[in-house]
Structure formats: structure tokens, C-alpha cells
Amino acid sequence: MKNTLTIRKELKKMNIKKIILGITLAIGIVSCESLDVEPKGFYSDQNFYKTVDDAEAATLYAYDALTLVSYAPVTFYLTELATDNCSVKPDEGADAQAFVNWEVSSQNELLTQFYRSIYIAINRANAVIENIPGKGFNQEDERRLMGEALFLRAFNHFNAVKAFGLAPIQKSLIDELNETTASLPNDMQEMYAFIIEDLTTAIDYLEINRVTGRADKVAAQALLSKVYLFAASAKESGVPKYNALTESVDNLYAKAAEYSGYVLNNQGEYAHDTNIQNIYNSEMPNGPEHIFILSLDRTGTQEGDYSKLSKYFIPYISGANVYLKNTDDSFSKTHDGWSVFQTNDDLYNSYEPTDKRRTELIVSEVFNEAGTSIGTVADETIIYPFTRKYVDPNFEGDKTSTRPYLIRYSDIQLVYAEATANTDGLIQYNQIRNRAGIDELADLGGLSKADFRDLVVQERQRELAFEGDRLWDLRRKNIVQANVTEAAGLSPEAVAFFPIPQREIDLNPNIN
């Protein structure tokens, strides 16, 4: 065919081979890249945990979990609302009301958030624990960071056991689908053994090294003493499931005394702060009391970096800024709040009238800038007397540096007092009362160990009010029904543990 021939000639002219070669080459060049694309815009297990700085940032991420809005403020819904300390604003959501009324169901969203936040924090700690060893970091850094991560893992598991009883133990980092369906531990012994082992190792790894917002050896000792005290008193008072603990009650108390004793006697960094105002000064998170305090700062850009705790505890006072009178007759400015956590009269009245923790730390009157009173609790301008523990005079809008007090020296003094229930303990107990300006207990005469321990627990309510500890005290002493009207008549199981969230049950075939 002539046509074909012509074309072939044409093809020869244009040198088709060269053209095809060119095209193939062009496409070959662009095609050399592989289908494996490394992420360049974010960190992942492929590009992280390479240096000690990475490990440092990973450890801080674990601390940062404690500041989550779904964790830090939510803690108070459980620990203050479900007790005789506080009730909630009437138009707060049903899930919040449920804590006051002891109708917390497994569907409770706040409960679910608290639960989930615990495991977010644990997974972040596990990421450190799993990725640091064997990377060849220097021994000092590795021990410090491992110690902090172990402390945090224990801290969060302890929250889980206090809130839910038997709850999943997460021993390793979760990064695969088949790791997402944890089982419950067999019993409390398994639960506590894990927490105690983590803390014991942490104490071994850590040195005394105060950094605001971080934990050191003293914090680990303090936390371990609290764990033992919880176990001892819970087992002693017949809290369900605590019978499974193999150690005797006395041994557990002894351990609590031992570790709180280390805090009181074996270090010079932390101490009893004789000035009660200093403890709650938002400018002094590094005060002697603060063994472990969460770190938030008003210069942050989002809640969790800064704190809105003040808004929760301070009542609504016409949306204005108000002034609070200080002991030296000066005034501190604050915004008003949302009236979420409202002080119960019973708590207020549990203080003796001269108790500084009532006169200096609970506000019943507010002033204007000129120092003129603009309202009191009596005239109902202030709908309830509110705590000064979360006031930041240097607030910016809603942003404050108010911080959750996670472990205070005074707390550990009372742990020691309760654990020992002897004259050594009495000294610590009296130091707390003395600072508050109320009578000391002269001696233990006529008081059984149990009697004295009850007194300590009462003192803990007054000393640690609004600090997120009350429910745990009520639970471990098995006195929820006795102290919280709304819980009267509930079963021991029902008051001892909140239900595992329905979401966990729905999504985890290993828990039902």
C-alpha cells in the first residue's frame, strides 16, 4: 500500500525512534519516585524519639494530658459534686446534675470524658516508657524521663481505680487496631500491684528535682503513700473488691506511713507553708507546699494552656469584675464566674468561725474598685460563699493561671497522720490545725486509732476542700452514704465505683 509506504518514509524522516525515546525518557524520569511517601508535615513513629529532646517533648506531652479540658476541670465534677462539698448550678447539664444526685449512669458524658482522658494520659506515658530505653541516651536523662513517665502512668491508673475500681491496665503503647480492646484486670491485687510497681520503680529512677508542673522523687513517694493509704483504709472499711488485696491492712498502713515519712523527713525541698495565703497565690506555684501542681499559664492561647478553673468556682456576679478583700485590707481583682461548683452550706459550716480556711479562703463579700462593698452572700448578690483557691488577680479576660493542686505537702502530712495514727501523726495533724488558727488536739488520749483516723479525714475535708480529693476520702473510708444525702441507700458497689462507660462496653468486646 502506498499510503503505508509514505507514512513509513515520513516516520523515517521524523526519526520516530528519537521521539519515542524522548517520551519514554520523560515519563521514566517522573516515574522514578516510589509509592512510599514519607510524611513531612507531622511527627510519627517514623521520625520521632530520635533524640533526648524528642523524649523530653514526649514526656511533657504526657504531663500535658492532665491539662486537657476533658480532664482537669472534669475531675472536679466527680470529686467535689458527688460529695458533701459542692452542688452544681441548676441549669448545668443533666450529666453534671447526675453527680450531685448520685445518678451517674454509664452513659454519662462527663464520666466518659474523664475515663477517656485517663487513658490518653496513660498512652502518652507508655509512648515514653516504650521508646526511650535502648536509644543510647545518657543514663541520667533516661532514668529521669522514665521515672516521670512511670509516675504519670501510675498517677492515671490510680485515678482509674479510684473512680472505676477495676479498669483496664494499659502496659504498653497502643498503635495497632488489635491493641485497642483491653481486658479488665482480675482483681484489685493486680491493679494495685501494677501501680505500686510503677511508683516503686519511679522512686528508684527519680531524684529530688523540683520543676513546677513536673514530678520528682518526692512526688512519687507522696503518691505511693496515698496509694497505700487508699488501699489500707478501703480494705479496712470493707469497700467492695478490696478484700482481694493480699497485704494486710496494718502492712498497708505501715507502707503509707513509710512513704509519707520519706516525704516529711528525707528531703528539704518541700515543706509545710506556714502562710496559708501563699499556698493559693497564683504567682507562687513554686511555693514549699507544691509537691506536684499542674502547670497552666494565662499567656496560653487555648483553654488547657491557660485555665478557666476560676470561672467554675466563682459565682456569676452580674458579669462584672469584682474585688476581693485581702487580709492586709488590700484588694485583689477577679472576674466573676459561671457558678458551676457551688459551696454547700454543710461544708461552710464545718469550719469553726475563726478557721482561717473559712475567714480567709472563703469569700462572702465582694467590692468595687474603690473598695466599697457591692454585695454579700447575705444580701444574695453572691449566691454562695466561694473559695479563693482559684483566683488569679492578673487574669486576662477568661484566661487565668489557676492550677489544680495535685499533691500538696499538707495532704501528705495528713496521710502520715492517718497512716500512723500515733503521736508522730498527731504533730502533723496539729500543724495543719495550728496554721488554720484553730485549737490543736492536745493528745490522743481516749481516742482509738480509728477515732483519730476519722478526725484526720474530717480535717482533710476542710484542708483539701475544692482540691479534688473529697470523693476519694469518702470512698476509701466507705462513708459516702453516711455523708452524702443523695447517696444514702445506694449499694456499697454503687457508691464505691462509677460504672465503666457504656462507650467502652459497646466498643470493646472484651469488657461487658
Add this chain to the structure above:
Amino acid sequence: MYIKNPKWLLSAFLFMLCISAINAQTTVRGVVSDENNQLLPIVNVLEIGTNNGATTDFDGNFEIKVTNKNAVLEFSFIGYKTQTVVVGDQENLNVILTEDVSQLEEVVIVGYGSVKKSDLTGSVSSVDMKNLPSKPANSIDGLLQGQVAGVQVTSSSDDPGAGATIRIRGGSSLNGGNDPLVVVDGFPIGYAGDLKQISPQDIASMEVLKDASASAIYGSRGANGVIMITTKKGSKHKTEISVSQQTTFSEFTSELNLWRDPVLMAQISNESRINGGFTPLYIGANDPNGVYYPSVTELRNGTWTTNTKWDDIVFRAPISNNTNVAIRNQTDKTQFSLSTTYFTNQGVYIEDDYKKLNINLNVVHKIYNDKATVGTNVIYSKGNKNNNGGLAYWRNPIFPVYNGTDDYYLIGNQDYSHPIALTEKRSNQNNFKDFIGSAFIDVQLLPSLKLKTQLNHKFGSSITDYYNPKIYTEDGNFNNGSGGINNWESSETVAESFLTFSKTYNDIHDFSAMGGFSYQYYQSRSSDLKAYDFLNESLGNGNLSAGNPDQQSVANSFTETVMYSGLGRLNYTYKSKYLATFTMRADGSSKFGANNRWAYFPSGALGWKMHQEEFIKELDIFNELKLRSSYGISGNQGISPYLINSRYGQDQYYVNGRFQTTIGPGYVIGQDAQSGKKSWGGIPNPDLKWETTSQFNIGADFAFFNRALKVTFDYYNKYTTDLLRERLLSPSSSYDRMWVNDGEIENQGVELTIDANIINKTDWGISGTLMLSKNKNKVVSLGNAVSSGLNTDALTGMKYEFSGSQVEAFRAVPNILAVGQPINVFYGYKVDGIIQSNAEGLAAGLTGDLAQPGEFKYVDLNEDGVIDQDDRTIIGNPNPDFIASLNLQGRYKKFDISLFFNGSFGQDIFNTKAFGEPSNQPLRWTQDNTTNNYPSLRDGRNLSMSDWFIENGSFLRLQNLSVGYKLDNLSTSGITNGRVFINGTNLFTLTNFKGYDPEVGTDGIYWGGYPKLRNWTIGVELTF
């Protein structure tokens, strides 16, 4: 004759000899046209019995040398009957080819090639470009409404520059995206929805590939169908300049539903607040924010006279404009087209403006004796949007605009909605630039073998500048002024090369094959700069470093994906009667893990042109009767990259006096705007794979009465498996969601298109197109109920999950995905009128406030005596039963008219504004007006999602009306062709829906807002 010079004689002799030698090869010239005198280009001319041939040029001219007078020429052209002519003595031939009705004229563009429409085996619809509304449009998407059966187009927004939602044969994916792929001149540029880069005036033709046989060649991106766009090329052998100008004037289709009578407003407000147990507002006193509200008496007796019509201040009658100038030309070797479009679009809100300039250059050139073609298509567009939407036209009319002369009157000290203050003090502007370029070479290697290589590149960038001033915005007030810049750019490169072989054996076996490969690289990056706390606001965001240095924030991102593909197609036709098509594509994508990286998408189709059979011919009824059926598999990979990788989160923790960066497992994948609750993800799924849609299609094409009546019918069944969805994880895993392949969705439907050329006289004619499509979708499975965390319907045991966004007034999500139900059905309570007495309320199972007279009487469906969550059920379906459109065209002499009706029938709308508006609040229940239609007014009522708010959303709309007048015989002015026209869109709507407009998003939720616009366009098109 006296010859002086024999040399001269010799020369003359030789010359004569030469001439006679030439004469021996006669040159025949001529013109080939069709019956309508249209000149036909590229007609093959062959001297029978030889290899001697030629083709006509673009004006139908040909020239061929023949050896003798007895030569017979054969003229052949696709779609026309082949004709033979004996040359004889003629030197000028006028050949008229008659159309071969058995061979349809049209050639349609399909993926990686084109095919005669008559040989199609798949379901492919062409858009009739002349039927599209003639109005200024940012992109072609919105204009496609009602133009293609099986294609649902929703444009629920009149905002300037807003896109539209396109669904081909329903939504088949939950998270993988449902937008069809768009291919422009062979370049897959992305997904439909906002094709702002392509000016509608530059589009020559569009095809919609609907079934798997047509779309599976696009493999992992073909599951939602494909829209093929061909841009205009030069096609006339002269320089042609065309100008088109369109100007649109828009107005609201209805009055705004706002308070005009402050007295009534105040009474209603007071009543509502009193009933809710709150202090009434209009009592002549300061509210808690210190704002004075007059009493009803003050308003009534004229003491308080302010009655601001905020809508007059906030809204305007927008004008939009579109100007297009194009120069096109074609020579023997070159086709050239240069087109530029300038589009301006005003929003209804003042200063809410959109502008866009678009330039499109297209050159195609033949080289190497026309055996190869090179070409390029370059589109550049740039524009900007001044965002000033969402102003408070609903603002309380009793307050003035200004306080005194020029101070804005603010309602309290936290008033962030003053429309004039925002317009003048706030800034928010977006600038964008887009570039789309492609270059190709097409080489005829052998008469039956062609190689085409095309390189494509796309680049887009967007910069948003904003500043929120201190007093008038929440962000600005909270942060003492805040401003920022958001930068974004993306680029994409696609290189494709394919060989096409086609040959006919023994005149009865038509065989063609195509095979090639494709490479795609995509990358996008963004950077956001933000600063707060400005000393001096006069620069806005012009100098971000002037913000507080401690609070500046930056963020950036980078993503890239790579895809390789191999593709192929086989076509076989036997005796022009029996057709078969097979396609195959293999895609490998970096988005998926090594285990599931490659996927294969085969398809097959069969067709039978029955009208070629003698027994059908004998019936003498059908001009065309074709049956076709196809089955194939296509995919969806419309998810973000890197889901196979673990992704760490980042935050900051305040240590040692400063915030330090923290990094670790778990990052925020979502945050509820209302509650601020974060969702955590970042757990990798290395087993992630493609969503797979298998589609069966059976269809038929009919033509009767010399093709004056054409009918196309299709039935399809699309079944999607391995849905890309986020499954929920147990909270003890520390993650909320993880991407998995789980769940199945089915879509099935029918499509019918009837095309009738009713009257076709010289002076006048009428034609029409009716389209009906019905799609029924069903969620077949949402995966394992335990692993996916589904809810259970208490009444039926049906498994479901909530889907979409929460409606604030109800604190609930209206839509659910329920197994066995269509996508997005509404879920809630049933209401049986209004409670008339407390006893009636209590008897109905209600308690407290909800049992009072004037409340909704919810139905105790499970009859347990209590109204609770277990009484909820499915209360509506936002998916239409069918959609229909009717396009009528008429012409009389130089006038043309077209009417376009568009309707959607059987869908429900959740009307969030069914109660609480100025129009319906006065109809409330009161002790004196014990209506059963509306509840009482009560501030703070906890509204529940119920069928009381569900309305029938069916509508029929006169979508478009256009009247034109043809300008011709204006050759003295140089104008060869022209038309002036007036076009109206959204002219009237028949509906029972009570809101402004029933055209809402695919979730069926009506949010209120303002009425839709009616648009009047006047325009002129001229060609020189």
C-alpha cells in the same frame, strides 16, 4: 509561421510536451458538502483501484490528480453514506454526501479516546451546551442542573463564588467523597463542585460518564462518575472574534421574614420570657448587660420611635457581569484559540464581592506532513473575594445604626454583630490564582497505530488576609485585636501516555485497542500566620509583627501523594451490529499501605444495534434500537493521605516559665464547635484500602420518526463495599476514631430521557427534552455493630449512627445512617398536635413543663407510659423519590425561546425555622387561641427533634426562561453572527414548603437565612 530561431521552437515544443504530459494527469477540484450545504472537512477522497487519495480541507475543498477521465472517486466520511463519482470531463465537482442514519454523526469523548455515539456500550450522556442557562456563572457546575438524567445538582447558596454539589447516580460513599471526577481535555483536574478555573464560555462540549463501563477506565477515581470537558478550539478558516456580554440583575424571590412591628415583637418576646420564667425584656429598664429596652407602652405610644430596617442596610440588589472575548482561527496546520473572561459577582450582602479573570490559550499544530499533532492548552485564572457575608440583617429593629452622628450604636459592650461596624472595620479578603496547563503530542505511527503522550500540570494558590478589630468582633475583643494570613498552594502533575490501535478486518470485524500508563503527583502546602494584641490597628494585618510578640502563632502543613496507573481498553464490533468493550485499570496509590496498595478495576459491556437486523428493519418503526449492558468495578480513594501512618499530636506545656512544645501519640482530628470537645485520632491503619463500587447497567436507545423522537432508558445498580469510614474505638484505647474499610451502600435507579423534535419547519420549530431520574439508596451495612459502636433503635432494633452536624436549637443531630434505610434519614419523636390540658399532657406520658398546655404532644411510641429517647423513630427522608426536568425550545424566524423546568419530588425537609420566626410566632398557642398547630411561646424550652418540623420539600421550578433574537446579515458592520437575549433564572417555584426555598443541601436541613435570588440577565453575543 516564420521561425527564426529553432532553439526557441525546440523550447516551445518541449513546453508543449510538458503540458500534454501534465494533461495526462487531470486535476480535479471540488467541494464536498452535506444536504444542508454545510461544508464537510476531512472527507476522504480516493481514486478507486489506486492508492491515490486526498482529504478535504476545513472548507470542504479538495484537489486530486487523476490519470484519466474514467477514474472513479470515492468520497467517504464518518456518519455519511459513501459516494462514488465518475470524473468524466468535469474539473469541478460538487459532491453532496447524505447522512447515514445508521451511523450517528456524533462522536463522544470518553476516557483516553473517543467513540462514535452509535457505538457506545456504556451509559454516557452529552450535555447540550446550548441548553445551559445564559447567565454569568463562576463555574459550569451550577448550570448543569437538570441537564443530564441521573445527575443531581444542588446549588443551595447564592453566595458569590459559591459552588454546587453534583451527584451522579446518588451518593455511594460516606467519607470517601461523592463528587465526580472532572477531566478537562484529557487532564483529570480534580473533583467537581467548584470548577472555577474553567470559564463556562470556553467549554465546547461536556460528557458525563455514568456507568462502570465508561468510568472504570478512571479506576480509583471513577466510582462517582466522570465529567469530561472539551474546551473550544479554533475551527473556522478565518480569524474569528467573538464577544459575549452578560449582565445580571438579581432580587430576592420573596419578602424577608423579619419583625416590622416592634410592638408585636416586644409583646411576643415578653410573653415568651414570662412563660419561660425569665424577666421580660421590654419593660422600660436595663437588662443585665446595661442595655435599656423600652416597654411595650413606650413602643406603642411613640415614645420610642426607632424602627431600623436592617435588611435595607445590609442587603443590596446585586449585579453580576460576565464579559468574554475570544479570538479563534484555523489554518491547514494550526488551530488557535485565545479566550479571556472577566467575571464579577456581587453578593446580596454589601461589599461581599467576587471577581475573577480567566485566560485560556489553546494551540494545536500539525507537524511532519500532518502525521503528528502537538498542542497545548493553558488556563490561567486569578480572582479575589471580599468576604463580608453573614451580616446581621436580623438585628433588633428598635436599635439605631448610629449613636449620635457617626458612632456605631452597640447593644451592650459585647456586641459583635453590628453590620456597618463589621463592614467598615473588619477585613477578610481571599486572593486566588490558578494555572492549568497541558501539552501533548499525538503521533500516527502506522495507519492503524497512534501514540499520544500528554503532560499536565495544575497549580493553585490562595491567600486569605483578615483582621478582626478590638471592639466589634469577638476574636478581636478577646485578644485585643487579631489578624492573620492564611496561605495555601497545591500543585499536581499528571503524565500519561497511551497507544491506540484500530483496524477493520474483512470489513466486518472492527477492532480497536488502547493501552497506556499514567503517573500522578500531588502536593499541597499551607502556612498560617496569626498575631494578637495590636497597639495600633490602622494597618490591619499589614504588619503582623506589630502584634504582641509573645502571642504570635504560626502553623503549616505539607502533604503529597503519588499514584501510578496502567490502563487499557478493547473494543470489538462485528458487522456494525454487535459491540463489546472491555476496560481495565490498575491503580497504585501512596495513600494506602503496602498490603493494599494496588487495586484493579475491570469492566465489560455489550451492545446490540438491533436496528441493523433485517427483522427490525422490516418493522420500519425504529431508526435506532440499541440494547446495551455493562458491569464493572470502580473505586474511591477520596481520603486524606497518611492515614496508614501513625500521626503524633502536638501541644504545649508551661514549664520553667515558658510554654514548651510537647509531642506524642494521639492528635486532634476534630473538635465540636459547641462543646469544644476534642476527638482524638492518629492511630495508623496499614491495611487501609480502596472503596469499591461495582455497578451493573442495562439500557436502551430508541429513535423513531426519522430520529425526531429519541428515547434513552437506563437501569443501574451500584453497590459499594469496603466503605472508607472512621470506626469508633473504645475510650481505653485513648483514640476516638480510626479509618477502616467497613460498611456497604447500595444505589439503584432508573433514568429516562425523551428528546422530541416536535415541529421543524423552515420558519419555526418546537423541540423538547424530558428527563426523569429516580435513585434509591440504602445503607446495607455499617460494619460490625460491636466494633463500630452503633446505636440501637429501641422500637425496631435497627442499628444506626448519627451523621452530620448538630442543630443548635435542638442540641441534636437530625440525620442518621441506619442499616436498611436511605442515607441521612431524619430521626426523632412523633408529635400529635399540641397539649390542651395538663391532664392530657400527663396522660400522654409527659411530665413537668413538657406536660403543660401549649406544649408539643410527643407520642409514646413504645407505649411504656413515659416519653423518652426510646420513643424516637425515623421521621423523614431527605432523598427525593425522583427528579425531573423539562426543557422546551421554540424558534420563530429570528426569535428563539427556551423554557426550562426543574423539579424534585418526594423529599422531606427538616425545617429548623418552622417555629420561632416573626411569621409564625404570632400564631402561637395561648389560653385564648387553643390551636393545635403551634405550641405556646416559652423561652428556654428544650426542643426535641420531631416530625412537627418535617415538611414536604417537593418543588417544581421554572428554572430558566430565555428569549433571544438572532442578528445576521449584518455583514456591512463586519458582524457575521450575533444574538441578543434576555434570560431569567429561578422565576417561580411551586412548593408547599414554608421556608424561603426548598432547595437545601443533601442532608435536607433547612437553616433559614434569606430568600433565594431571582436573576435577570441581558446579554449579547457577537461574532466578527
